[in-house]
Amino acid sequence: MKQVFLSGDEALAQGVYEEGLKVACSYPGTPATEIVEYLSRLPEVDAQWSVNEKVAFEVALASSIAGLRSMFSAKHVGLNVAMDSLMTAAYTGVGAGFVVVSADDPGMHSSQNEQDNRLLARIAKIPLLEPSSPSEAREFAKQAFQISEEFDLPVLIRITTRLAHTKENMEIAARKEIPQKEFKINIPKYVMVPGNAYKKHLELEQKLVRLKAYAEKSSLNRIELNDRKIGIIADSVAYLYAKEMYPSASFLKLGFVYPFPADKIKEFASQVQELYVIEELEPFIEEEVQRLGITAKAKHPSFRVGELRPELIPLIIEGKEKIEEPSTARKPVLCPGCQHQAVFSVLKKLDLTVTGDIGCYTLGALAPLNSLHTCLCMGSGITFFEGFRKGVGKNVVGVIGDSTFVHSGISGLINLAYNGTKGVILILDNGTTAMTGSQPHPGTGETSKGQKNRKLILEDICRAAGADNVDVINAYKAEELETLLRKRLAEDALSVVITRAKCVILLKREQKKHD
């Protein structure tokens, strides 16, 4: 046993690694990125950055069906991209163990929303595990494969930014090699046409009943009886905050959260005088406790927004409302010398309406630039452009980064060409997935393991998608860019302008490597 100091992401990765993980797929997204970064360094694991989360999910699930223990990980909104696959994966089930990791972002440290993906376990009808600490992330990850194989289902492990980016010391163990399972053709199981799917849905409902019984007995749900005046049901990091502030209270710590261990909840409720539910974001456990007809105090609805902190727990216990405190933290700004600064200055000068996307360049929306006017989700820089051309007219451009374009911009571009939309899309090509810490992507040709494969040429794919003009320009040549944009905006054509300049952080990093 070796002492290490690992973050929640790394510990989770270490846990699945010890259990013989063979394939891991993801797309970079804070706070999940470090999971695949960690696994990429381990030679026994085939870890990849996929084009997007839907692709990642399906490659990982199929690897599991083909007999290899596999994992898909993503940030919460990344799982949305793979929702179509997840929902039916609960029907097909798996082959070898298959773990799905959702890294949620309460408090939206670096996300566009703060959806609570615990709820997805109920929608998809799959088991939900929630570790509280990095050492638990490792332990829960180790159990997840067994549960997945026993019930023939994907297992959802939900972590949060706080856990993902907390480090803790722990002991780790050697890896077990798990023999590959043989894939056998099984059309009723793996071909989801209506007749087969109907039977699989019936089966899934039965699995949920068995899973509930399993949750009742699972060591991941633990009653800690102490002072019985206060009994607290809590999950995730909320458990640790509550434990910190009320160390002498009694606890029902939920780790195997869904299907809910209803009997255990009832048992605990009967043993304490005042029952409280402490959880971050949505009233997921609270509503279940209510459904069971148990009286429990829970947080004021104002606490459904934002991240919990230990000092907020007494307010919840006292039934108080949350007082919103405006954040005093300094916001990050574009790095000095970043190409986005140069490009957005030109867009501002041309007084364009700019439909934006997700990446460092979203900061173009901040003062004094104020030059990015929409940002919804990955790929929306291009699709929003199409809608804006319909409503706002010609004075619009769409911007998207290189990695984001490959993730989900290509289909938007095809849609523009197919539907005869004209105008200008800018691809801000900095040669990396910058915001999440410079991960490679198909446009760089390098894999997560540093292997150099075929490089996706953005110019070629834009032409193939149907762009009439594709220009590549040095992002720092402001005057040339302005002239080019004026020309392209005046034409009745679909044009893509690729502004190219390496991310300065990546450049620095590459220089360091050379030194």
Add this chain to the structure above:
Amino acid sequence: MTDLKTVNILFCGTGGQGVLSAAEICGWAALYDGYHVKKSEVHGMAQRGGSVESHLRFGTLVYSPLIPKGEADFLLSFHPDEQARLVKYLKPSGKDLLPYLQQAETTVPDKKFINTYLLGALAKSLPIKEESWLQALALVFAGKRTAENKEVFLAGRNSHDLE
């Protein structure tokens, strides 16, 4: 190791100042001394200049990854604005190490080692062995410029009490 009530240290500054590596070094030093350690920070945005804070807690058994407001024993700031913003986390008897920042800025020749100096100043009040500190410094600085690092650390550690 004897039983130790959790020690809470809040590190703060802005992106790129070495806040995170300072907390990392302190975390490893406490780990080498056999304590239970939790270190929590939010990072992820690659860009520079944003506020950075790291909560480091160690002791016999640590629950919350975050220091409850008003419970920090030490506040180690790399930027006066961030100190002003987060001083409310300090407990009334807590130590604010801001005065050492100025001292570090005037006495440490290489800006890269400001965090090492501040850690030296912090080390005066912590139950962590010197060899654990030095081992942690060598680890996080990847064994580079070990002698200089040790010198700056000891300068911080032997500096006059300012707080």
